[in-house]
Amino acid sequence: MIGRRLSLVVAQAILRVLARVLGAVALAAVAAAAAPVSLVAAGALAAAWRQGWLPRRLFAAAAWCGPMVAVWLAWTARAAPGWQVVAAAPYHAWLGFWHLARAGSPLRAAAVAAPLAIPLGLAAGGLAWTYRTGLLRSGAGGLSPAASVAFDQRQWRHQVRSARARIAAAGSVPLTTRGDLLVVGAVIRVVGHRGGPLAAVSYQRTRSHQVVVGTTGTGKTTLLLRLWTAFMATGLRRHAAGLGAPPLLVVLDCKGGSDARRVADRFRRVLRQAGARSTAVWPDEASLSLWTLPSRQLTTTLVDLIEHGTGSAAYYADVMEALIALAVEAPCGPPASSRDLLIRLEPGWLSTAYAGSGTAADHALIRSASRHLGDVALRFRTLFRRLGAGLDGPGGFGDADAWYCILEGTDQIPVAEGQARALVDLLASFAVRGPQRREILLAVDEFSAVSRRLPIWQLYERARSLGLAVQVSAQSWQGLAASQDERYRIAASAEGGIWLLRTPHPEPLTGLAGTRKAVETTRRLGRFPVWRHQGTSRLSEVPVVDAALIRGLDVGQAAYIYRGGVTYVQVKRLVAAPAAVGGRPVPAAAGRAAGSRPGAEDRAAGEVAAGTSATGARADAAAGAAAGSPAGSAAAGLGAAGALPDVSPVLDAAFGPEPRA
Amino acid sequence: MRPGAGLVFVAEMYGVQLDQLATVLGVSQRRAVAVAARWRAAGHAQAAVLSPGPRWVWLTKAGLATCGLPYSAVTPGLSRLAHLRAVTAVRLALLAAPQFAASAAYWRSERRLRARMGGRIGLREHVPDGEVHWPDGAGFPWAGECWAIEAELTPKTSARTVAIMRELLSRTGDYGCLAADVQVPGRPPRHSRAIYLCSPAARPVVVRARDALGLLGSRVEIRLLPDGAGLAGAGLAGAGLGGPASGEAAP
Numbered sequence: 001m002i003g004r005r006l007s008l009v010v011a012q013a014i015l016r017v018l019a020r021v022l023g024a025v026a027l028a029a030v031a032a033a034a035a036p037v038s039l040v041a042a043g044a045l046a047a048a049w050r051q052g053w054l055p056r057r058l059f060a061a062a063a064w065c066g067p068m069v070a071v072w073l074a075w076t077a078r079a080a081p082g083w084q085v086v087a088a089a090p091y092h093a094w095l096g097f098w099h100l101a102r103a104g105s106p107l108r109a110a111a112v113a114a115p116l117a118i119p120l121g122l123a124a125g126g127l128a129w130t131y132r133t134g135l136l137r138s139g140a141g142g143l144s145p146a147a148s149v150a151f152d153q154r155q156w157r158h159q160v161r162s163a164r165a166r167i168a169a170a171g172s173v174p175l176t177t178r179g180d181l182l183v184v185g186a187v188i189r190v191v192g193h194r195g196g197p198l199a200a201v202s203y204q205r206t207r208s209h210q211v212v213v214g215t216t217g218t219g220k221t222t223l224l225l226r227l228w229t230a231f232m233a234t235g236l237r238r239h240a241a242g243l244g245a246p247p248l249l250v251v252l253d254c255k256g257g258s259d260a261r262r263v264a265d266r267f268r269r270v271l272r273q274a275g276a277r278s279t280a281v282w283p284d285e286a287s288l289s290l291w292t293l294p295s296r297q298l299t300t301t302l303v304d305l306i307e308h309g310t311g312s313a314a315y316y317a318d319v320m321e322a323l324i325a326l327a328v329e330a331p332c333g334p335p336a337s338s339r340d341l342l343i344r345l346e347p348g349w350l351s352t353a354y355a356g357s358g359t360a361a362d363h364a365l366i367r368s369a370s371r372h373l374g375d376v377a378l379r380f381r382t383l384f385r386r387l388g389a390g391l392d393g394p395g396g397f398g399d400a401d402a403w404y405c406i407l408e409g410t411d412q413i414p415v416a417e418g419q420a421r422a423l424v425d426l427l428a429s430f431a432v433r434g435p436q437r438r439e440i441l442l443a444v445d446e447f448s449a450v451s452r453r454l455p456i457w458q459l460y461e462r463a464r465s466l467g468l469a470v471q472v473s474a475q476s477w478q479g480l481a482a483s484q485d486e487r488y489r490i491a492a493s494a495e496g497g498i499w500l501l502r503t504p505h506p507e508p509l510t511g512l513a514g515t516r517k518a519v520e521t522t523r524r525l526g527r528f529p530v531w532r533h534q535g536t537s538r539l540s541e542v543p544v545v546d547a548a549l550i551r552g553l554d555v556g557q558a559a560y561i562y563r564g565g566v567t568y569v570q571v572k573r574l575v576a577a578p579a580a581v582g583g584r585p586v587p588a589a590a591g592r593a594a595g596s597r598p599g600a601e602d603r604a605a606g607e608v609a610a611g612t613s614a615t616g617a618r619a620d621a622a623a624g625a626a627a628g629s630p631a632g633s634a635a636a637g638l639g640a641a642g643a644l645p646d647v648s649p650v651l652d653a654a655f656g657p658e659p660r661a
Numbered sequence: 662m663r664p665g666a667g668l669v670f671v672a673e674m675y676g677v678q679l680d681q682l683a684t685v686l687g688v689s690q691r692r693a694v695a696v697a698a699r700w701r702a703a704g705h706a707q708a709a710v711l712s713p714g715p716r717w718v719w720l721t722k723a724g725l726a727t728c729g730l731p732y733s734a735v736t737p738g739l740s741r742l743a744h745l746r747a748v749t750a751v752r753l754a755l756l757a758a759p760q761f762a763a764s765a766a767y768w769r770s771e772r773r774l775r776a777r778m779g780g781r782i783g784l785r786e787h788v789p790d791g792e793v794h795w796p797d798g799a800g801f802p803w804a805g806e807c808w809a810i811e812a813e814l815t816p817k818t819s820a821r822t823v824a825i826m827r828e829l830l831s832r833t834g835d836y837g838c839l840a841a842d843v844q845v846p847g848r849p850p851r852h853s854r855a856i857y858l859c860s861p862a863a864r865p866v867v868v869r870a871r872d873a874l875g876l877l878g879s880r881v882e883i884r885l886l887p888d889g890a891g892l893a894g895a896g897l898a899g900a901g902l903g904g905p906a907s908g909e910a911a912p
Contacts, residue, residue: 272839272842272845273839277843277844278844278845278846279846280846285846285847286846400846644853644854644879644880645801645802645803646802647802647803647854647882649760650755650758650760650761650801650803651856651882651884653758653759653760654754654755654757654758654761654884654887655751655754655858655884655885655886655887656884656885656887657884658882658883658884659864659884659885
């Protein structure tokens with residue numbers, strides 16, 4: 001009985017082995033018979049494995065061979081008309097291949113079989129690759145359950161290598177493509193997104209809020225520069241085509257320091273190459289005028305720039321606001337500079353200004369609050385000294401295509417907080433009342449360092465209502481905002497997507513991508529280290545973004561999370577042109593040379609400085625020209641009319657004297 | 662001026678009328694007609710009555726090739742004839758100024774500027790009607806300067822004129838330079854001044870625009886167009902023939 005039982009087991013084993021051998025032999029025979037197809041399939045499989053391609057890439061390649069097959073069939077039909085001939089053409093090609101191969105003409109044999117063998121081989125390779133990846137992804141393939149993990153890691157390495165090769169090839173990664181797509185780099189891997197060789201986001205997505213998180217040295221600046229440059233190039237192209245308003249890019253670098261200056265230099269160079277005609281670096285090379293704000297807004301901004309206490313100190317805050325409102329909304333018009341405001345806060349000025357046209361309430365207020373004038377003036381004098389000349393004009397956001405604003409948020413936090421508040425107010429005012437509608441992208445880096453006066457969620461809300469897009473970047477999840485609630489509000493409202501570079505704590509952001517369904521298979525352990533191909537499978541929810549992968553991202557790699565999917569990108573670095581050799585120093589503006597033109601002196605005095613818009617007519621002309629707005633600084637160079645010689649002799653000789661009005 | 666130089670002059674200005682060609686060559690109009698006929702016979706030029714007044718002469722492809730100029734051969738557009746005549750008149754007036762000849766200054770025409778840009782003119786770039794370069798060491802206070810010349814026949818809107826003036830005065834790069842160099846803060850401006858030659862009708866707007874520029878306006882000089890700048894029968898008041906007044910479109 002036992003012997004019979006043993007014989008049965010042995011016979012079963014032999015039969016099983018025989019069946020497998022027969023199957024393998026049959027498969028080998030078919031593969032040998034269809035040698036051209038098998039060779040192409042094997043090559044496609046090897047290429048897909050080595051490059052980390054998705055199976056659909058092989059299927060797409062097979063589909064693109066369709067025209068070749070059609071031409072081949074048409075040519076066959078033309079040589080010998082009749083549908084039977086066309087139907088038998090593959091068989092004849094196969095026969096021809098073997099005849100020629102046997103006759104010692106392998107190249108001719110390959111040429112005869114190619115029209116059919118290539119698409120079929122690619123499709124067969126795609127099927128085999130689908131089977132292989134599916135088997136391993138579900139955990140059912142390989143010698144052990146860990147095989148799927150090893151396969152995934154190996155494929156990641158292959159995909160990274162492929163993406164790096166792509167961005168290294170000259171001209172393979174343009175800055176923008178048709179359809180207003182901003183190309184960021186080469187795709188490494190996609191989950192839940194449409195695949196392709198290049199990673200691109202639409203221009204409209206940069207017009208929505210975005211979040212960028214990555215630690216220092218992971219390529220965050222490179223990514224941001226690329227996004228900004230592509231935004232500018234696309235925006236300018238759209239504007240030239242009449243499809244939109246001109247773009248305006250405003251970057252608030254809230255860290256400051258020498259590193260910010262280096263980035264600003266790169267920023268300027270890459271933006272110039274993108275077509276930006278003027279790039280301003282604030283406050284080092286350009287200035288803005290706080291005094292162009294509407295009176296009401298100016299009062300609010302000025303009062304908010306001063307820190308107030310709570311409790312009984314609120315009384316003094318109210319007094320200060322009332323006095324500032326009186327000074328700003330005086331009958332003679334709003335102040336044109338910080339100096340002008342401080343003059344208005346001197347004793348007696350308000351009484352004199354309102355003497356003729358003020359209401360009884362104004363006079364009562366001036367009388368009751370006048371004893372606080374000295375204190376208020378002192379606080380504002382201190383504030384203006386801290387803020388520096390950067391906000392004292394001339395200049396406005398409309399003067400340049402791109403602004404890089406450096407806030408010293410690391411070593412001068414109170415100053416940077418005030419500057420941030422003022423800059424955002426200025427930008428908001430420009431967006432609403434600017435002389436020209438602009439498509440504005442406000443990029444803030446480490447804004448949490450200076451957001452005490454202006455909570456970042458408030459910035460978000462304001463930006464949303466004004467049509468501005470805000471791009472918040474930080475070195476970590478914690479750097480996004482001060483509180484957990486604010487961080488989630490920022491991340492959850494990033495309709496334009498989240499860019500994640502290497503960061504040690506990506507879970508809150510990766511969690512926003514959600515989960516996807518995946519097959520999970522258990523396998524029975526035979527005897528270690530052998531696992532049987534028997535077990536059960538079930539559907540389970542797995543995270544769309546692998547947090548461990550984010551922690552292990554290399555420099556220049558980023559994950560773009562958008563709508564429940566993720567695209568891993570190898571970012572293409574923008575190579576900026578060499579730094580420009582410094583131009584001739586711009587002399588400060590002065591009055592026009594006397595006698596060059598009648599009435600010129602009158603115009604020069606008291607009017608807007610060179611380069612500022614007409615709306616900035618309140619700016620102090622002399623101070624303005626000295627500071628120099630970005631667009632107008634060059635213009636102001638020779639606008640230093642004192643340096644310009646009188647050309648009347650030649651013009652009078654050619655055209656006669658300038659006619660009087 | 663030698664006929665060969667006259668050929669280049671005509672090429673630079675797109676086309677000129679025979680009376681202006683006579684002034685260029687320093688000969689009588691009858692003699693200019695003969696020169697033009699010789700150019701036509703050689704296949705270098707075409708001539709036709711395009712507007713009231715004398716015939717217009719412009720260069721053919723062969724003529725442009727003879728001059729070594731890389732321009733496209735086109736017939737002067739009817740809508741631009743008044744403007745072309747005005748710009749030519751401005752150039753001739755400057756040529757007649759003693760300081761111009763004494764300093765060996767030279768005129769860089771709009772056509773040359775556009776050719777340098779190679780068809781890359783964006784919607785946002787304005788090309789002046791000409792540039793006058795005053796060589797260094799010419800002995801005049803303005804030696805070394807580059808002027809932008811604008812001939813204004815018909816009034817534009819004040820805002821547009823302000824925008825053009827500001828663009829001319831704040832430009833730092835040459836025409837045809839990289840977009841990044843067009844306006845670079847800190848660099849000296851390309852045009853030291855903008856010289857506006859206006860018809861009486863256009864002058865008020867130009868003056869208003871200059872006033873709106875503030876301090877920058879001190880670099881804008883305004884004069885009236887010289888005599889003979891208008892088309893015959895049209896005069897300066899009605900000049901323009903409904904076309905662009907100041908080099909808005911390139912042929």
